[in-house]
Amino acid sequence: MDRVLNLKKVGYRYDSGWALRDVSMDIDAGELVGILGPNGSGKTTLLKVADRILEPQEGDVLLRGQSIQAYSRPALAREIAMVPQENHFQFAFSCLEVVLMGRFPHMGLFDFEGERDMAVALEAMKAAHCADLAQRPINALSGGEKQRVLLARALAQEPGLVLLDEPTSFLDLRFKKEIFELLSSLKKERGVSLMIVSHDIDLSARYCDRIVLLDRGRVYAEGTPGEVLTAGNVEAVYGCPVSVDNNPVTGSPRVSIL
Amino acid sequence: MGLQSSEEAEMGTLGKPVTAAKVVKVSVVLITILVITVIVATMIGTATVTWEQLWNVLSGHARETDPAKLVIFRIRLPRIILAGLVGFSLSLGGVVFQALLRNPLADPFILGVSSGSAFGAVIGIMFGFSFTFGIPALAFGGALLTMYLVLVVGRKKIGMESSTIILAGVIINAFFTAVIMFFIATAVNDQLHTMLFWLYGDLSQSRFGELAIAGPAVLVGFVILYCFGKHLNLITAGEEAALHLGVDVGKAKLVCFLVVSLVVGLVVAFSGLIGFVGLVIPHLCRMLFGSDHRLLMPASALGGAIFLIAADTLARTVISPSELPVGVITAFLGAPFFIYLLRKRGSRWTGS
Numbered sequence: 342m343d344r345v346l347n348l349k350k351v352g353y354r355y356d357s358g359w360a361l362r363d364v365s366m367d368i369d370a371g372e373l374v375g376i377l378g379p380n381g382s383g384k385t386t387l388l389k390v391a392d393r394i395l396e397p398q399e400g401d402v403l404l405r406g407q408s409i410q411a412y413s414r415p416a417l418a419r420e421i422a423m424v425p426q427e428n429h430f431q432f433a434f435s436c437l438e439v440v441l442m443g444r445f446p447h448m449g450l451f452d453f454e455g456e457r458d459m460a461v462a463l464e465a466m467k468a469a470h471c472a473d474l475a476q477r478p479i480n481a482l483s484g485g486e487k488q489r490v491l492l493a494r495a496l497a498q499e500p501g502l503v504l505l506d507e508p509t510s511f512l513d514l515r516f517k518k519e520i521f522e523l524l525s526s527l528k529k530e531r532g533v534s535l536m537i538v539s540h541d542i543d544l545s546a547r548y549c550d551r552i553v554l555l556d557r558g559r560v561y562a563e564g565t566p567g568e569v570l571t572a573g574n575v576e577a578v579y580g581c582p583v584s585v586d587n588n589p590v591t592g593s594p595r596v597s598i599l
Numbered sequence: 600m601g602l603q604s605s606e607e608a609e610m611g612t613l614g615k616p617v618t619a620a621k622v623v624k625v626s627v628v629l630i631t632i633l634v635i636t637v638i639v640a641t642m643i644g645t646a647t648v649t650w651e652q653l654w655n656v657l658s659g660h661a662r663e664t665d666p667a668k669l670v671i672f673r674i675r676l677p678r679i680i681l682a683g684l685v686g687f688s689l690s691l692g693g694v695v696f697q698a699l700l701r702n703p704l705a706d707p708f709i710l711g712v713s714s715g716s717a718f719g720a721v722i723g724i725m726f727g728f729s730f731t732f733g734i735p736a737l738a739f740g741g742a743l744l745t746m747y748l749v750l751v752v753g754r755k756k757i758g759m760e761s762s763t764i765i766l767a768g769v770i771i772n773a774f775f776t777a778v779i780m781f782f783i784a785t786a787v788n789d790q791l792h793t794m795l796f797w798l799y800g801d802l803s804q805s806r807f808g809e810l811a812i813a814g815p816a817v818l819v820g821f822v823i824l825y826c827f828g829k830h831l832n833l834i835t836a837g838e839e840a841a842l843h844l845g846v847d848v849g850k851a852k853l854v855c856f857l858v859v860s861l862v863v864g865l866v867v868a869f870s871g872l873i874g875f876v877g878l879v880i881p882h883l884c885r886m887l888f889g890s891d892h893r894l895l896m897p898a899s900a901l902g903g904a905i906f907l908i909a910a911d912t913l914a915r916t917v918i919s920p921s922e923l924p925v926g927v928i929t930a931f932l933g934a935p936f937f938i939y940l941l942r943k944r945g946s947r948w949t950g951s
Contacts, residue, residue, distance in 0.1 A: 394842055418845025425840060431701045432835050432890040438616055442833055446845030450826055453619045453893070476615075498844070 343370040345405060345502050345534045346391060346421075352399030353383075353390055360386040361397070362558045368502065371532045373524060375545035375566075378555030379579050384538040387555070388504045391536065392421050405501075418446035422495035424488070424505040430479050436490045437475040440466055443497030465496035468531075469523065485516035492523070496533075503527075505537040509544070517541060521548045546570055547593040554578055570594040617891040625894060629901035633683070636905050640679050640912040645919050646670055680814070681805035681869060682911040682925070683904040686876055688817050688866040689713075690903020693877025694884075694896055695824055695859045698831040699852055700764055706877030707863045709765065711772030713872050715745025716864035718775045721782050723868075730809055735868050742864030745771055746856055776872075799924030800873035802911050813865050820862040821900060827851055828893035835890065873926045875933030876903050883936075 346368040353361040361383045368374055376384050389395040390402060393409050402409040404420055412420070422443070430439070443465070444458040454462075466472040471489040474482065479490060488508055495503050505524070509517040521544050527533050539545050545552060546566040554562040554569050556578045562569045572585045575596055588595040642648045652667035661668045689707055696705040696712075707713045719741025723734035752767035776798070830851040833841040838848050884899045910928040917923060 392843060394839060414842065414847045415845040418843065421843075423840075423843035425837075425843075428837060428840055430836055431703065432697075432885065434832075434836075434890050435615070438889075438891065439836070441616055442836065442844055445829055445833060448829070454616055459616070494844075 343405075344368075345370055345372075346536075347403040347406075348387075348391070348400070349403065350400040351390055351397045351402060353386055353395055353397045360558050361390065362399075364400075364555075364558070364560055366553055366560065366563065368534050368536055370501070370534055371528055372551065373528050373535045373537070373549050375549035375552045376536065376538045376555060377540075377542060377545060377552055377569075378561075381557075382555040382578070383558040384555055385506055386558075388423070388506050388536070388538055391504060392423055393417060415446035418498055418500075420500055421502045421504060422498040422500040424491050424495045424503065424508050426507045426510060428487075428491055433478050433480060435475065436471065436477055436479055436482070437462065437466070439479050439490055440475075440493045440497050443494040446498060461499065462493070462497045465493040466490075468496055468527065469493035470519070484511040485513070485519070488512060488516070488520065489523075492520075496527070500533070502534045502536065505535065505539075507538055507540065509539060509541055517544060524548065542570065542575070542596045543588075543593075546595070547588070547591055566594050570596060617889070617894045622894050622897060625888065626897045626901065629898060629905070633901055633905050633908075636908050637679055637683070640908050641671055641675050643912060644670070644675060644916060648675075677805040677807050677810060678802050678911065678915075679908055680810050682802050682908045684810065684813055684817055685802065685866045685870040685873060686880075686903035686905070686907025686910075687821075687900045688862045688903075689873060689876040690880040690906070691821060691824065691896060691900040692859050692863040693903075694881040694892065694899045695831065695855055696877070697881060698835050698892060699855055699859075701835055701837070702762070702765055703882070704765055704878070705768075706874075706881075707859075707867075708872065708874040708877060709772065710749055710768035711745045711770075711775060712742050712749075712768075712860060712863050713867050713874075714772050714775035714779065715748075716742035716860075716867040717872055718779055719744075719864065720868040721779050725782065725786065730806075730869075731812060735812060735865050738868035739861050739864035741775075742860040742867070743857070745775065746860050750856075798872060799926035800871040800929075801924055802870055803915070803922065805869065809869050813869060816865055817862050820858045821896070823858050824855060824862075825893075825896055827855055828891075828896060831855070831892040832890070871926070873907070873929055875929045876907055879933045879936060880906055 344367055348364055348366050351361055351364045352359060364387065376387060378384050386395065390397050393402070404412060409417070440462045441454050441458060444454055444462060448454070448458070463472065463475070466475060469489045469492040471486065471493055474486055474490060479487065482490065492508070509520050512520065524535050524537065525548050528535055537545070537549070549566060551564065552566050552569040553560060554574060561578050562574050570585060572583055575583050575585065582599040584597050584599055586595055587593065638653070642653060646666070648667050648670060652661070653671070655661045656665065656668045656671050692712070693706040696707065696710060697703055716738040719737035719739070720734050723737040728734050728737065748771050749764060749767045752771070779798070830841070830846050833844050833846050834848065834851065841848050880903045881895070881899045884895055884902055888894050888898050907925070907929070910932065911925045914923045914925040914928045
């Protein structure tokens with residue numbers, strides 16, 4: 342399998358202290374990897390390091406075998422896209438305009454969006470189930486609708502890897518499931534790799550191929566959901582007693598707080 | 600569904616992505632309006648110029664001593680062109696500052712950039728520098744200094760809080776205005792024509808020599824800023840989002856801040872402080888044409904030129920033969936208009 346992203350002994354320090362220490366992990370093509378861990382365990386920092394929003398003081402990040410430092414910003418945006426937790430738009434844009442922003446790294450200085458850009462954007466909106474929102478102002482959308490538009494914007498970048506920072510945290514049950522179903526189908530149909538930070542342990546367990554469990558900036562455990570989500574691991578990292586069994590319907594690990 | 604369809608009707612063309620053809624179309628319409636405004640403004644004033652006189656002068660048939668020729672070339676045209684340039688620059692500056700700081704309240708006047716460059720220009724005059732190089736250079740320096748101070752004072756530990764930046768701008772604006780007043784009050788030098796010039800703006804001292812410097816510089820500045828139209832669109836969606844989408848945010852911001860300070864600094868050196876243009880015109884254009892900077896920048900700049908020429912024509916005719924400072928007119932028209940616009944179009948398309 343093709344290796345997309347490769348973190349080698351990455352360490353990142355804020356003024357207040359180390360947020361990531363000695364983190365090594367890989368993401369292969371067509372993989373859905375969940376990043377779990379309690380608040381402050383370094384999940385969001387990990388995503389920012391992966392897209393060079395933050396530059397680690399230690400270690401190296403390789404994108405398709407090449408140091409991420411060697412990429413220009415637009416070149417990086419053609420490889421990696423980000424779906425943020427929330428994106429507030431100060432000025433009014435239609436959803437189609439927002440999705441077309443994803444075409445920026447593919448366009449020249451004086452280019453206007455051409456037919457292909459438009460086709461890619463509409464196709465991304467279809468894939469993210471938000472084509473019907475194209476003409477609506479982004480600020481008028483509900484949380485679930487907005488999240489799908491932001492996902493479509495990421496897909497319009499035509500990236501090999503999509504990073505998602507708690508995309509489901511403001512959503513209700515149905516939308517949460519919808520987003521994970523969507524990610525799962527994107528992975529299968531487009532061969533896109535996905536790295537998702539989430540607080541939804543059960544949904545991550547069900548949909549992710551692999552789980553990386555972070556604890557205070559270090560990788561505590563890594564592997565399939567079944568390997569990582571043991572009662573011992575979860576209790577140790579989250580500091581609260583749990584029981585883990587298998588969901589009788591889906592068969593994936595189910596974590597219950599005791 | 601009722602809500603959705605009324606939303607779409609309200610949007611009209613706003614939701615449609617901007618095309619090159621649309622930019623050209625809007626620009627041509629606005630340039631036509633601008634030319635008409637210039638012609639009308641040339642004809643009205645204390646001494647009325649008739650169509651026939653205007654035609655004679657423009658076609659070169661008028662004698663050297665023709666009073667109409669003197670009025671048009673010596674008095675009115677330089678002033679009208681300066682008004683156009685100043686309106687163009689302040690409005691463009693408003694659009695760019697609003698995008699860079701992600702704040703709809705930003706404009707060269709409120710951020711203190713105007714008073715900073717006026718401060719530079721006053722110093723230049725005190726030292727007897729020339730209007731061809733020294734004073735514009737100092738005005739640019741003053742604009743840059745203010746921009747730097749605003750960004751440093753307004754910078755919090757993590758990122759930039761844009762309301763803090765506006766506050767910093769207001770404070771620095773007040774400080775520089777006080778410094779200018781001090782200089783004016785203590786100066787016996789009659790080169791500082793009037794206090795009103797600096798504090799309310801005055802376009803009556805325009806000369807072609809100055810226009811020959813400011814004009815090309817402003818146009819070059821516009822072209823550079825226009826190259827960053829798409830970058831500005833993405834920066835308004837957040838600096839981190841812009842990075843993820845492939846914008847080299849640091850570089851884009853540096854270039855835009857430098858160029859916009861240069862453009863604003865230059866025109867303020869010749870016009871004094873004129874408020875409201877950079878606030879009202881960009882908002883009006885955003886409501887008419889949407890938020891895409893590739894259309895918003897030319898539309899606002901041309902709209903600002905039209906607006907300030909019209910305002911200055913009013914300023915010199917409304918209590919003729921005396922004159923009002925043009926800043927009085929812009930504030931007088933601008934403030935109520937702004938409130939009207941805010942109330943008329945809800946908040947959905949203005950984003951607040």
